[in-house]
Amino acid sequence: MYQLSGVTKRYRRGKETVRALDGVDLIIEDGGRLVIQGPTGGGKSTLLQMLGGLDRPTEGRVLLDGTDLATLPEARLTRVRAEKIGFVFQGFNLVPTLTAQENVETALVPLGLKTSERRERAAEALVSVGLGERRGHLPGELSGGQQQRVAIARALVKRPAVLLADEPTGNLDESMRDEIMDLLEGLWEENGLTFVMVTHDTALARRAPRLATIRKGQVTIREQVVG
Amino acid sequence: MFFTYLRRELRRRRKAALVVASGLALGIALVIVVDSVTAGMSRAQTKVLESLYGLGTDMTVTKAASPPGEGDAVRRPRFRFDAGAGTDSAQQSQDVVMVQGFETLTASTVAKVAAQDGVADAVGGLSARVMKVDGRFASGEVRPAQPGQAPGQGGAGGEVRGGGADFGVDSYTVYGTDVAHQGLGPLTSSKITSGRTFTAGETSAKVAVVDSAHAKEQGLTVGEKITVSGTAYTVIGVATADSGDASADVYLPLAEAQTLADAKGRVTTVYVRATASQRIDEVKGAVQKNVPGTTVTTSADLADTVSGSLSTASDLATGVGKWLSIVVLGAAFVVAGLLTSSAVSRRVREFGTLKALGWRSGRVTRQVAGEALAHGLIGGALGIGAGLAGAWAVTAFGPTLTAELGGGAGGGGGQRFAGGPGGGGGPVRETATRALDVALTAPVSLTTIGLAVALAVTGGLVAGGFGGWRAARLRPADALRRVG
Numbered sequence: 085m086y087q088l089s090g091v092t093k094r095y096r097r098g099k100e101t102v103r104a105l106d107g108v109d110l111i112i113e114d115g116g117r118l119v120i121q122g123p124t125g126g127g128k129s130t131l132l133q134m135l136g137g138l139d140r141p142t143e144g145r146v147l148l149d150g151t152d153l154a155t156l157p158e159a160r161l162t163r164v165r166a167e168k169i170g171f172v173f174q175g176f177n178l179v180p181t182l183t184a185q186e187n188v189e190t191a192l193v194p195l196g197l198k199t200s201e202r203r204e205r206a207a208e209a210l211v212s213v214g215l216g217e218r219r220g221h222l223p224g225e226l227s228g229g230q231q232q233r234v235a236i237a238r239a240l241v242k243r244p245a246v247l248l249a250d251e252p253t254g255n256l257d258e259s260m261r262d263e264i265m266d267l268l269e270g271l272w273e274e275n276g277l278t279f280v281m282v283t284h285d286t287a288l289a290r291r292a293p294r295l296a297t298i299r300k301g302q303v304t305i306r307e308q309v310v311g
Numbered sequence: 312m313f314f315t316y317l318r319r320e321l322r323r324r325r326k327a328a329l330v331v332a333s334g335l336a337l338g339i340a341l342v343i344v345v346d347s348v349t350a351g352m353s354r355a356q357t358k359v360l361e362s363l364y365g366l367g368t369d370m371t372v373t374k375a376a377s378p379p380g381e382g383d384a385v386r387r388p389r390f391r392f393d394a395g396a397g398t399d400s401a402q403q404s405q406d407v408v409m410v411q412g413f414e415t416l417t418a419s420t421v422a423k424v425a426a427q428d429g430v431a432d433a434v435g436g437l438s439a440r441v442m443k444v445d446g447r448f449a450s451g452e453v454r455p456a457q458p459g460q461a462p463g464q465g466g467a468g469g470e471v472r473g474g475g476a477d478f479g480v481d482s483y484t485v486y487g488t489d490v491a492h493q494g495l496g497p498l499t500s501s502k503i504t505s506g507r508t509f510t511a512g513e514t515s516a517k518v519a520v521v522d523s524a525h526a527k528e529q530g531l532t533v534g535e536k537i538t539v540s541g542t543a544y545t546v547i548g549v550a551t552a553d554s555g556d557a558s559a560d561v562y563l564p565l566a567e568a569q570t571l572a573d574a575k576g577r578v579t580t581v582y583v584r585a586t587a588s589q590r591i592d593e594v595k596g597a598v599q600k601n602v603p604g605t606t607v608t609t610s611a612d613l614a615d616t617v618s619g620s621l622s623t624a625s626d627l628a629t630g631v632g633k634w635l636s637i638v639v640l641g642a643a644f645v646v647a648g649l650l651t652s653s654a655v656s657r658r659v660r661e662f663g664t665l666k667a668l669g670w671r672s673g674r675v676t677r678q679v680a681g682e683a684l685a686h687g688l689i690g691g692a693l694g695i696g697a698g699l700a701g702a703w704a705v706t707a708f709g710p711t712l713t714a715e716l717g718g719g720a721g722g723g724g725g726q727r728f729a730g731g732p733g734g735g736g737g738p739v740r741e742t743a744t745r746a747l748d749v750a751l752t753a754p755v756s757l758t759t760i761g762l763a764v765a766l767a768v769t770g771g772l773v774a775g776g777f778g779g780w781r782a783a784r785l786r787p788a789d790a791l792r793r794v795g
Contacts (some may be wrong), residue, residue, distance in 0.1 A: 194670055
């Protein structure tokens with residue numbers, strides 16, 4: 085479970101100080117699904133980075149299962165990311181020189197698994213996203229949708245508690261968008277993950293039971309009825 | 312995963328890898344060529360010095376000939392011939408054997424030098440020159456004056472007609488070698504190519520070994536006899552110098568040479584071998600202190616007197632070549648580092664993502680450093696290949712260098728160091744300048760290869776250090792934000 089209290093993040097941009105998050109209080113239950121929406125520069129990605137332990141707040145606490153990610157030493161924070169959090173990015177962020185299988189394996193490297201187990205789990209993850217036949221392909225040999233599937237497999241192969249997705253369909257066309265969203269929602273339900281997604285897309289935002297709208301660093305939560 | 316990732320990166324970013332590796336390869340190849348050429352110079356100098364000294368000699372002990380004082384008689388060869396009558400005069404021949412180059416030392420000096428701490432072996436030798444005059448000498452005939460001859464044309468009683476001389480002068484060098492201690496001295500720099508060398512028992516035997524060039528000139532072969540100052544010696548062997556000119560034309564047992572030169576119990580040079588090369592300077596000091604009035608010349612001293620193109624090339628290799636290598640290698644290291652660092656900048660999203668996935672900074676740094684090290688090793692392999700090719704080309708097509716010994720030593724060179732019997736000197740004083748042609752080689756030793764590998768690894772580590780430092784400082788949020 086996430087518990088954010090008074091989370092503030094300030095950046096220096098030239099001579100100006102930008103307040104990306106301004107005293108955000110937020111609770112996300114285990115297995116919950118939250119969509120974050122808001123205008124560009126409103127602080128959506130910053131909030132996601134706080135949740136993912138990729139950045140630290142200037143003030144406030146980010147508790148994940150009782151552990152404050154804001155004050156955790158770097159090595160332990162890295163460990164939390166390696167074990168508990170899966171990321172899916174808008175630009176897929178696959179290593180271009182590694183095959184689909186090897187890209188998925190990169191998420192298991194920090195866990196110190198045996199090579200055989202690592203390979204087996206990566207292959208299974210690719211099968212689960214429908215890319216079992218494409219595991220030897222390089223990212224450049226795959227379509228955008230396929231690349232995002234590889235990225236999803238990479239995020240889930242470690243069996244995380246949390247899946248964080250930053251505009252996962254932002255680079256995909258409409259049909260591919262639905263396909264990926266169906267996949268993510270299916271995996272969320274299947275694995276009981278806590279799923280937080282940032283999106284600009286209102287149609288996608290409507291599919292989540294909770295919607296967090298962020299403007300000028302402040303968050304408003306709205307419960308939705310999913311049809 | 313480390314090696315898989317490394318292999319994929321190297322394979323798919325071949326051009327970038329080649330650029331970094333080529334820079335390092337250039338520097339490493341230059342180091343190999345300069346190092347091997349320097350080794351070749353050193354080998355050439357050693358060869359030159361050995362031709363003068365003989366193998367295994369660490370230093371020589373001599374005594375410089377003092378210039379004749381005012382009123383002193385200058386020692387010159389003197390020949391006496393009787394002129395025969397008319398054209399019937401017989402062929403006459405006379406030779407004079409004279410110690411050359413140095414003041415002589417007593418045999419006790421050899422023992423004294425041998426007794427010094429750090430001396431493994433000391434052997435005396437005598438250098439001499441044979442001047443031979445060979446020809447006919449006829450006296451003139453007095454003929455009575457002819458009628459009508461003007462006064463002053465032939466004198467009152469007649470005139471002297473005919474007479475004169477027809478002779479040739481030959482000169483060659485003789486070296487008296489201690490047949491009981493043949494491990495040191497000039498003969499060691501020659502190989503017996505025909506017949507045999509002296510045996511330890513031939514201390515007073517009438518036998519000689521002749522240099523191959525002298526043998527060819529005189530038409531001598533093994534078994535023939537040569538006569539020196541009236542004594543006949545049987546040629547038992549022909550020796551050929553390993554490089555350059557031989558130290559002497561004729562080698563005789565020491566006692567025989569001493570007898571011929573009228574220098575019983577005397578030697579001109581003591582050849583010394585130290586117990587260890589590190590002790591040469593110490594032994595030199597001890598001999599100078601304990602055997603006063605002598606000149607001790609080590610191979611290092613002798614090397615300082617080498618001039619000519621060998622010396623110039625050697626100076627170039629050790630001076631310009633060394634600094635050029637250092638500058639190129641330093642530049643290659645820096646360029647490799649900057650290129651690696653720039654490669655990290657281009658892959659900032661990749662490394663940021665890996666960190667987001669839970670890769671520790673150390674693991675990312677190791678990956679970057681591993682790639683840089685691989686670039687270094689590829690550069691090392693290319694550099695070693697290019698260096699070996701360069702060294703081979705120098706050996707195959709390199710110029711022949713001339714080494715001049717002693718000419719640049721500054722006046723009285725022969726008196727200073729002409730350790731070898733062939734080194735010059737003469738009845739009075741000659742310059743000791745001696746020129747030898749040596750082919751330039753560039754031998755590549757295992758040490759040089761080891762140095763190249765070490766440089767390749769260092770270059771890789773330097774480049775990896777640059778890139779790794781940059782990768783380690785990368786914060787995942789910054790990396791992802793910058794490219795998002």
